Amino acid sequence: MTQKTLSPRAWADLALLAFFWGGVFLAVRVALDEIGPLTAVLFRVTIGAAALWGIVWFKREPVPRGKGFVIGAAGMGIFNNIAPFCLMAWAQLHIPSGLTSIFNATTALFGVVLGAIAFADERLTLRKAIGVLVGFGGVAWAIGPDALHDFDLTSLAQLAVLAGTLSYAVAGIWGRKRLAGVSPLVAAAGMLTASTAILLPIALWVEGLPTFAYSAATWAAIVYYALVATALAYLLYFRVLAMAGSGNLMLVTLLIPPVAITLGALVRGETLPHSAYAGFVILTLGLAVLDGRILKLGKTKV
Template identity: 60%
Template sequence: MNGQKSLSSRAWAELLLLSVIWGGSFLSIRVALNELGVFTSVAHRVGWAALVLWVVVVARRLPLPRSPRVWLAFLVMGLLNNVIPFTLMAWGQLHIETGLTSILNATTAIFGVILAAIAFSDEQLTPRKAVGVGLGFLGVATAIGLGNLTRLDPRSLAQLAVVGGTFSYACASVWARKTLSGMPPQMAAAGMLTASALVMLPLAWHLEGPFTMSLNLATWVAVGYYAIIATAFAYLLYYRVLAMAGSGNLMLCTLIIPPVAITLGAIVLDEALSARAYAGFAILALGLVILDGRIIRALRRNTI
């Protein structure tokens, strides 16, 4: 996998921190949905996160992009990376467990490999990657249970919605590489979230009514967590880990997030996943390990 580096203890610590933060986001979103509508919860997420990141942009005196083309790129990025996946996944969490949502979320890496191979000449789909992708899709199919999709009930549709969100994330990754390369990451994140907020705030107001600040304390804690910590701070930490560890090592997050989310869901929400979901994650994790490639390379070195 391109972008792999050896991990320092500090890089490991920050990668684990990022994984735990993102793993906790699934629980916080589900808690907020007890009181907020799907669109309103997403509007809170992108709105507050955008405000925090603009404080960072101003504090660092980063230059504001003036080209309309850049702001159009922010809008598309916001739709692909925030508006569509956040909404699909939040709706999905109304009908499936937080742990299962986190397992299906790992499909982002599988779609990312396929779309990168299509979009970029330096990201070819090698036989090893093809095996990893195949196992990834087998894992998702196992977790969902293909027979369940014939019913198209809310639970099956929710699982498809989450997978649709992961495809949108993968599209966003390709779009960012094509249009936002070289942009300061803090500015890119602030611009993307601002565009997302400009879409979600009026949409949520129209579909779910005016916003209210009279929310339960648990809801505000949940919103604060997933907006400020799991979105604004996590974006800043993500780019920091990316610089230290490389893009290949960030795939490790995909393997760490589900156990965190599953554990929190079991402890706080008393969730219990089916054996099929665990089996699906095991197969998906194997696919991700093969995509990562380092274990295979280590085995080859030991046999030489």
């Protein structure tokens, strides 16, 4: 089976998606100046769900009935929204948003490993194994050799982001097993709705009732990460998936960190250690080996 090629339209959509998701790290960090991590995520999933259900209604998409869809959506809500969003939001209180975006790219590495365990048709080839090892080597380099030796909140925050990416990978397996055949739009709307139902009592218990008396910057950040970086981004995500395939879609994980790093530096004056940049280069190499196209180009006759 040959891999789909990226058309100019697909490249443009992929770049736009990377910009949307690259900006979410800055938007969340801005919101965290006034609201807690759980409340920030609650706004994201609630507003995102409302927007997507509006689109479902407009397009007259069929919605599955029964326990299977509810369980599938609930699992996706936990693994793809609540766990990673909350862990990464808390982590951004202690590490720069650009560093969070770099670690976010490890989702593809965890996905390959867990996919090989869960599915017979996603076996771990030698090339994939090398790519995973190189990629995790880049992550270790980005964290820094002294991070675990001198363990502190910064180290814990980095591990929290990695735990979030592991949760994203679990979500991919859960979605394939539990939501097969469900419209991607309906699945996304159901997932965000389940996230809202599960997170609402937890956020109210831990952080209390939101005051809603936030600054214009905080509201702008909430609107951005809920409507643009969640609802609109999901629509763009599925369009790129249909045009270019999942292999090409993985490239977005390499385009997000430069956007997040640049925005964090320009807006909040964030700086990253040299080890973070070096680690991202190594991680990129690992993902490129996983993707496989560089090796194929090397075999192409001129």
